[in-house]
Amino acid sequence: MANGTTTAENVQLFKDLSSASNFDFVTLTTLKQNTPRKPLMHTTKLNVELLLTGNELMSGDVIDSNSAHIAQELGQLGLEVTRRVTVKDDLNLLADEIAQHTKRADMLVINGGLGPTVDDMTAQALAMAANVEIEEHKDAMAHLLDWCERRNYHLSDSNKKQAMLPAGCEIIPNESGSAVGFTMNVNGCQIYTTPGVPRELKKMMGSEILPHIQQCFSIDDTTDISRFQVFGLGESTIQDIVNEHLPDWPSHIELGYRAAMPLLEIKLTSHHQQGHDDKPIWQKKLYDLLGAHVIGEGR
Template sequence: MKIQLLLTGNELMSGHTVDSNSAMIAQQLAAKGYGIARKVTVGDDSAELLAEMKQQSQASDVLIVNGGLGPTIDDLTAQILSELTGQVIEENIIAKEHLINWCQRHRLALNDANLKQALLPAGVEVIPNPVGSAVGFSINHNDCLIICTPGVPNELKPMMEQTIVDMICQRFPNNKEPSTIRFQTFGLGESTLQQLVNNQLSDWPEEVELGFRSGMPLLEIKLTIHDANHSQLQQQCYLRLSALIGDYIIGPQSTTLAEAVILLLKEKNAQITTAESCTGGLIAASITEIAGASSVFEAGFVTYSNSMKAVMVGVDNAVLLEQGAVSEPVVVAMANGAMVNSGADYAIAVSGIAGPDGGSEEKPVGTVWIAWGNRYKLNTRRLRFNASRQWFQKMVMATTLDLIRRDLLGIEEEPHYLRHYSR
């Protein structure tokens, strides 16, 4: 069974819009054991669209057309499908009712431009759009199921989840639905991890696919099988890999560093605070974006200037003058002051030089002092992340969250990345 994807729109061709839809479509289909054989992107050109739609419908079992369903003159998908199939354009009752209800919900008047979205080729099956004004639709042509979808990502995703994937599964049943164990790691690169597997787990079975998805800051590891009879083997591989890299595993599925820290703090009935300079509140933001964070986090302090370090978290001005803001005594004072002022049990404090300017020979751009721990024991480290300002800030955020995670777990062995970035 062959699935092809046709993406439409001048904005995609010009680069003004970055295509995220094809990745989402592929991921949704892959979860059911289907793959995309080919994808093509074309602009809002009638002749090009018709030629591609004709060629792809002849060469595939399913053709997903993405984009071109809107109310403007350059939204051409319905018209091109009409020309391809020989079905006349007519007002679709279901699509019109959807438009009327959508406009009423949004307190908008139904105008002629919107009504264009109800003009569809005769004989199509409407696909509900729970978010936007344009319904999707499908039709069989050339022994191909052609599915036309809106280009707006937050409209397309629920349509894929609620209707389109099931439509394809019913039309082309698949007994090869994969089963995947996914988990997140921090502090190991793909090549390092692969070499560990090569050296320590050289008898890795071919029935279990080992995959990686590198992100920032986490690395996702996937163990996939295509036969339910191999589930025990899959679990054995997971246990062996966990024993090899256990300290670097953050959690299952899409667990973030902040989620892992929050869970551990809840288990200890403890609270954490942050005192941030070079990260500008990024560490606190990563914590508070998680629902339920208020049970473990009441306050954080963004002390960007020296004067605010003194006023907000009680750093001694004499220490600031003698040692400089980017120093061990300052981050220790920041962490202790933040815990005193917030009443928290644990703290993270950072002060560094994010760049691109402001460095010196003694403290080059990318240098950061960090402190993490509790009111009885604080750990400190000087690190250097030689990268862009944004990457520096994200790495400081991720590193400090991982270090406090390790502290909460009672892991005493230092992760290897500390040695790598200690310069």
């Protein structure tokens, strides 16, 4: 280490500094998501994909934070997002992208494009992809009327667009905004549409979409995540150590790194029972290799 100090001295110094900053060194935290559910569709591993739409995302005027929230929420059910795509507000492009997702995904979450303006195209695009008509949904219209009445607003023609949805869809209530979400199955892919407004999205994901997923799917696997913090080693150095001393690292235990100076977080993730059972063994092997460089464990 620099300045002639030992690894142990640097570790203790960092712990002292961290203590002053209220850094919580805790025992190993394991995140387990295993919620009882009423299954309608059975699967062992869901292919979950995200589709975001908006010119503001493509231009960089708005930084996407919604996909991170969606992925974290789905992770509570042990679901892992395998693909994320963002497209501009183009009707044909959006409809084609939805159709492509339905060919390979078990579940698709679409974010954005539910508003009242001409660049909000999700409902029409999904109707095109599903080859169904777009029509006024009585429950969506009832939501709009109630939303306007509670705020003493006039229901404009533009807002009425938010009640024009693909035939056969089921609405997803939106307690915070005028635009309901909706869900439907296309080619065996369950599609959920969500508002682009973060506050509305967060409420809808927690109170409506996650419970709906639990009712629709039997999810055999759970996700188990263990994290610990390392000081004084870079990710390339750690990877070299793993390659040299643990060349048979099992594929069913994912090894991930996240650099956040001056710490490096190591994350071990398993998605099924064999991985859950084996993970403590391999975590100890890695822990023993890194020795005093491991200074904290937790989430």
